[in-house]
Amino acid sequence: MVLTPEAVQAIKAEGPELPLMHQSVKDVIESADRALANDIVVPVPKDAGGGYTHEKHKQNNMDMYHAGIAFQITDDLRYARFVEDMLLQYADLYPTLGIHPEKGNQSAGKLFWQGLNETVWLVYTIQAYDNVRDAISRQSRARIEKEVFRRMVHFFTVENTYSFNRVHNHGTWAVAAIGMTGIVLGEHELVKQALWSTDLSGNGGFLKQLDRLFSPDGYYAEGPYYQRYALLPFVIFAQALENNYPDLKIFEYRGNLIEKMVNTALQLTDEAGYFFPYNNSIKTKNFTSKEIVFGVNIAYALSKDAGLLDVAERQGRVMISAQGLDVARDHAQGKARGFTRKSLFLRDGADGTDGGIAILRNADSAGAQTLVFKFSSQGMGHGHFDRLQYLFYEDGQEVIRDYGAARFVNVEPKFGGRYLPENTSWAKQTIAHNTVTLNATSHYEGKLAPAEAHAPSLIFYKTDAGNNQFVAAVDSNCYDNGILRRAMALVNTQQGVVVLDLFEVLAPGANVADYATYYQGQFINSTLAYAPFVNALKPLGKTNGYEHLWLTAQSDKYTGKGMEQFSFLSNNRFYTVSTLMNAAATWNFVRIGANDPDFNLRNEPGLIVSQPFVDRQVFASVVEAHGRFDPVTEMVAGASSQVKELEVVADKEGVLVFKAKIGLEEINWTISFDPDQQKTHLSIQQTE
Numbered sequence: 029m030v031l032t033p034e035a036v037q038a039i040k041a042e043g044p045e046l047p048l049m050h051q052s053v054k055d056v057i058e059s060a061d062r063a064l065a066n067d068i069v070v071p072v073p074k075d076a077g078g079g080y081t082h083e084k085h086k087q088n089n090m091d092m093y094h095a096g097i098a099f100q101i102t103d104d105l106r107y108a109r110f111v112e113d114m115l116l117q118y119a120d121l122y123p124t125l126g127i128h129p130e131k132g133n134q135s136a137g138k139l140f141w142q143g144l145n146e147t148v149w150l151v152y153t154i155q156a157y158d159n160v161r162d163a164i165s166r167q168s169r170a171r172i173e174k175e176v177f178r179r180m181v182h183f184f185t186v187e188n189t190y191s192f193n194r195v196h197n198h199g200t201w202a203v204a205a206i207g208m209t210g211i212v213l214g215e216h217e218l219v220k221q222a223l224w225s226t227d228l229s230g231n232g233g234f235l236k237q238l239d240r241l242f243s244p245d246g247y248y249a250e251g252p253y254y255q256r257y258a259l260l261p262f263v264i265f266a267q268a269l270e271n272n273y274p275d276l277k278i279f280e281y282r283g284n285l286i287e288k289m290v291n292t293a294l295q296l297t298d299e300a301g302y303f304f305p306y307n308n309s310i311k312t313k314n315f316t317s318k319e320i321v322f323g324v325n326i327a328y329a330l331s332k333d334a335g336l337l338d339v340a341e342r343q344g345r346v347m348i349s350a351q352g353l354d355v356a357r358d359h360a361q362g363k364a365r366g367f368t369r370k371s372l373f374l375r376d377g378a379d380g381t382d383g384g385i386a387i388l389r390n391a392d393s394a395g396a397q398t399l400v401f402k403f404s405s406q407g408m409g410h411g412h413f414d415r416l417q418y419l420f421y422e423d424g425q426e427v428i429r430d431y432g433a434a435r436f437v438n439v440e441p442k443f444g445g446r447y448l449p450e451n452t453s454w455a456k457q458t459i460a461h462n463t464v465t466l467n468a469t470s471h472y473e474g475k476l477a478p479a480e481a482h483a484p485s486l487i488f489y490k491t492d493a494g495n496n497q498f499v500a501a502v503d504s505n506c507y508d509n510g511i512l513r514r515a516m517a518l519v520n521t522q523q524g525v526v527v528l529d530l531f532e533v534l535a536p537g538a539n540v541a542d543y544a545t546y547y548q549g550q551f552i553n554s555t556l557a558y559a560p561f562v563n564a565l566k567p568l569g570k571t572n573g574y575e576h577l578w579l580t581a582q583s584d585k586y587t588g589k590g591m592e593q594f595s596f597l598s599n600n601r602f603y604t605v606s607t608l609m610n611a612a613a614t615w616n617f618v619r620i621g622a623n624d625p626d627f628n629l630r631n632e633p634g635l636i637v638s639q640p641f642v643d644r645q646v647f648a649s650v651v652e653a654h655g656r657f658d659p660v661t662e663m664v665a666g667a668s669s670q671v672k673e674l675e676v677v678a679d680k681e682g683v684l685v686f687k688a689k690i691g692l693e694e695i696n697w698t699i700s701f702d703p704d705q706q707k708t709h710l711s712i713q714q715t716e
Contacts, residue, residue, distance in 0.1 A: 049356035063091035077445025078438035096159030193232025204261035246288030251307035299424030337364035382483035414461035457573030471506035549598030
């Protein structure tokens with residue numbers, strides 16, 4: 029199905045001389061040998077994610093997967109017998125199971141608390157069975173296929189048709205599992221259901237998933253973390269289809285979409301290889317994960333892009349397949365070229381009209397900077413209410429950061445490894461992000477259905493203004509009678525690269541806008557006087573995420589109008605955020621962790637500028653990296669900000685002229701938020 033007989037012979041012949049393939053085969057066989065050294069245990073399911081039975085069933089399916097590959101490469105029947113014996117134990121167990129006792133609010137499985145985990149188990153296990161099927165007895169095959177695989181097929185296609193036909197990553201794993209099972213069992217009808225839904229209408233199934241979950245640029249609706257997770261069933265089922273149904277031409281579907289989705293996933297990583305952590309993201313996932321290994325290998329076989337060989341080298345392993353052999357062979361021949369992360373705008377939505385993600389990348393003499401501007405669609409249930417938010421990186425390190433998800437994956441004592449309650453009450457709320465919250469109410473009031481119905485719109489994206497890069501977008505729906513417009517830029521100055529930020533809020537009547545900045549590092553100083561709360565803390569508010577913010581210090585009511593700054597130290601680099609202040613503004617110094625009795629949240633700092641206004645408010649800021657701190661030699665250089673002046677010199681609705689003096693250099697930035705694409709939206713002048 030995936031590991032073809034021709035590939036097996038080629039791997040046996042060439043693999044020992046190819047470092048990446050040799051190491052990958054060695055690792056798989058060693059893993060299989062460890063499994064064979066222990067007794068087979070197939071426990072009755074009782075634990076949620078992270079518990080013993082959950083983890084044991086996960087380990088069993090990987091042990092079978094590795095043993096199946098080991099059998100193909102070595103012809104050692106011990107590996108085939110191991111898979112056979114374990115599957116016969118599952119044939120005894122599975123018919124006795126009802127719905128898992130720890131089922132959550134998702135569609136439950138039998139072996140696992142989530143049906144999702146069960147389809148993942150099947151994706152790997154059916155490959156293991158495919159690799160040993162011809163080596164086990166006809167009687168064993170009949171029992172395994174009847175009591176394990178066909179029962180699972182019935183469970184997912186008949187008892188759980190909603191999940192199977194759902195356009196979502198749960199549905200993706202389900203259709204891949206059933207489609208691959210159909211290929212191995214020789215049941216064409218199952219493959220058709222996997223492609224076009226249980227009723228063959230095309231309203232669900234693999235092709236519908238490709239149509240609806242990805243934009244024309246290969247961007248996945250749920251964001252980078254889930255693009256990584258969903259990638260494996262897309263690429264592995266596609267490869268199985270290509271090997272067995274070549275007339276389908278699956279890799280040409282939607283303009284080579286599967287190849288695009290792999291390259292897009294790689295672009296959605298920082299310089300250190302970690303996925304941008306917005307939406308429900310766990311921040312520890314990077315491009316060495318096995319999903320990306322599989323994707324890179326399959327994409328390279330299609331494109332021969334030498335940059336992917338560089339990624340494969342850093343991953344340190346390949347698929348045991350013809351595609352992995354292609355990568356290992358060309359890598360050994362020295363064909364790798366450096367993988368390049370670049371500035372780009374990725375459209376969101378099936379037709380590319382639901383906003384998107386702008387990634388602005390630059391490099392100066394001090395380091396590499398990345399600005400990620402998020403104005404995409406909601407992202408289904410895994411999305412956050414964070415329209416027009418941004419993240420800023422330097423040298424692969426988060427500086428202006430996103431919280432990501434509140435979850436300890438598979439840590440059973442922490443809410444069964446599920447998303448924590450604070451994921452809803454904090455991480456998804458607008459105030460948890462680097463954007464504007466209006467009247468202490470989250471975008472769309474934190475409601476999924478209306479948020480899913482609307483998306484922001486791009487106003488302009490430009491990377492051709494010298495070495496400067498710009499993006500602007502608008503959201504007109506996240507507040508009733510309210511409009512949010514934001515323009516951001518990475519600009520090269522004599523002092524280095526800086527971030528320019530103009531955020532315009534339109535809302536009739538009296539309002540309060542909260543402009544939040546969450547940062548990584550240690551607070552250094554502030555030009556604005558503030559009163560720290562050293563004896564007692566109180567939450568910033570009561571709902572919409574405000575209840576999870578400790579108010580650690582607060583400025584007096586501001587009576588002037590001018591620039592104020594706060595600085596912090598992160599990764600031995602100084603950063604200053606300079607912001608124009610209007611009368612009656614308040615700076616709220618905050619730290620995450622209030623109303624958190626189980627200590628589920630990370631205690632990270634932020635600063636929130638609260639600004640009362642009537643009808644219209646503009647926030648204007650500069651984020652600047654400067655200087656260095658060497659903790660070994662205790663040498664400090666450039667600890668002071670070089671931003672000397674900040675001013676909005678022309679201001680009317682939709683058109684702004686923004687002036688900043690940085691060192692001896694003056695920057696004048698004129699922008700227009702006019703949606704008419706024929707008009708000039710920006711110009712920039714830099715003078716000394």
